[in-house]
Amino acid sequence: MKTTCANVMQMTSEQVLDIAVLAGKILLCSGAETYRVEDTITRMCAVRGMNSVTVFCTPSVIIVSDEFANGCTLMYRATRRGTDLGLISEINNLSFNWYQWPYSYESTMRLLKEKLERPTRPPWLVALASGVGAAAFAVMLGGNTYDFCAALAAGFMAMLVLRKLAVFRPSSFWETTLAGIILSLVAVAAVQINHECNLENVIVGAIMPFLPGVALTNGLRDYMAGDLMSGNARVSEAVLLVGGLAVGMAAILSVWYM
Template sequence: MTKNDQNNEIAIDCFLLAGRIMMESGAETYRVEDTMLRMARSQNLEDAQSYVTPTGIIFSLGRTQPTRITSISTRITDLHRITLVNNVSRKLTSHIITLEEAYDELKKIQRTNYFLPIIIQVLAASLASSCFLVMFNGLWSDIPVAFVAGGTGLYVVTVIHAMTRVKFFSEFLAALVVGTIAFFAVQANLGTELDKIIIGSVMPLVPGLLITNAVRDMMAGHFTAGMAKGAEAFLTAFAIGSGIALVLSF
């Protein structure tokens, strides 16, 4: 293998890793493609082509180079990781760092867990649920119930997803728990407005980023990715609604 071929192999590995990290962290499809192509052109690889979907990335440096494929098996929301990859891309395109240094930084980003401890995440979800309750004109006296229900819902979805790896099942169970807590709290006169409590408590589970990305991809012309993300957002909303509906039906 010639030195040029070795450099091309490193380049493909680097660009695919950047795209994979971004897609797994919840980035828009068009942003991933644009980032990969900008990184390639910074290395004078003008014939590079990329095709990104929510479940995989196809990348090629040109007709004379082999096409590489990488699969996307997990998708979470980690905007900090997306920002870090964008920073690496900007430094590479500005020639502040070399391709090898960029690849090393990306591997470090992939290995590092940037999520806060679960207790901090639960506390943040509890506070967010309480704030959403107030925003939806709920009673201030219902804040403690929304605080507990929202935090518990996020904890359940995190634990169940880690155990089963089935996204929609974990969201269904989390919504079921949220609805149950809200219902029995109102029955025990610990809360007043059941609907406002439920709405505020399920907000941390709502797929807001998915819906936003689906619309942005559709507007950018990535109809396949936009429809796929839209379908995923619909299934998530359906799972949440089903969990709440099951509680209310009894």
């Protein structure tokens, strides 16, 4: 077995629990699977010798408790979840190096809080990534250069508006509905301007960044890990978001085809 370095052993068990729950919080808010959150918290506590810590995690809550009657319970309610694979990777590194962690309790907490509250990336960068992804997808389906440009514009615009509106915290269903409305508006406009554009290629390319691929993939991985409740929650979230996208697109296209 690996030997634990003195730093983690010097922390009190409450402090280790604090750090572990904060790490789990960051993982859950960045869109990690349920078993990764539970595994990280249990493993970080086990390094300190706390082997009876039990974790229950669903997409909206983390409950950490001791199996003994005098143990304490921590609970965290996650309201807003995004996707940030970079943060997942950072926390993963932390939990791998936890047994030889060189920092004290205070600086670790500060480090993690910085990660949790670090500024989101500029909206234009995210929108540009979404636009390039959409455009590349339009070409994969057999689109031409005009389709590429139109899908780029549609993916860019829809994501930009969504990011700008994110401060008002709209519900995710209406968020994707709005994305569907904007991208079909841009696509219809592009087809009007240039008749070599194919509406189908542009729209199918542009919806790609808004399809809930992450929710679906994670939901299925949850099912396989035996976390049925989280699996159900995530898969139904995916279905709901696809429905929202379809409603938004249908609203514009039905007017267009009338």
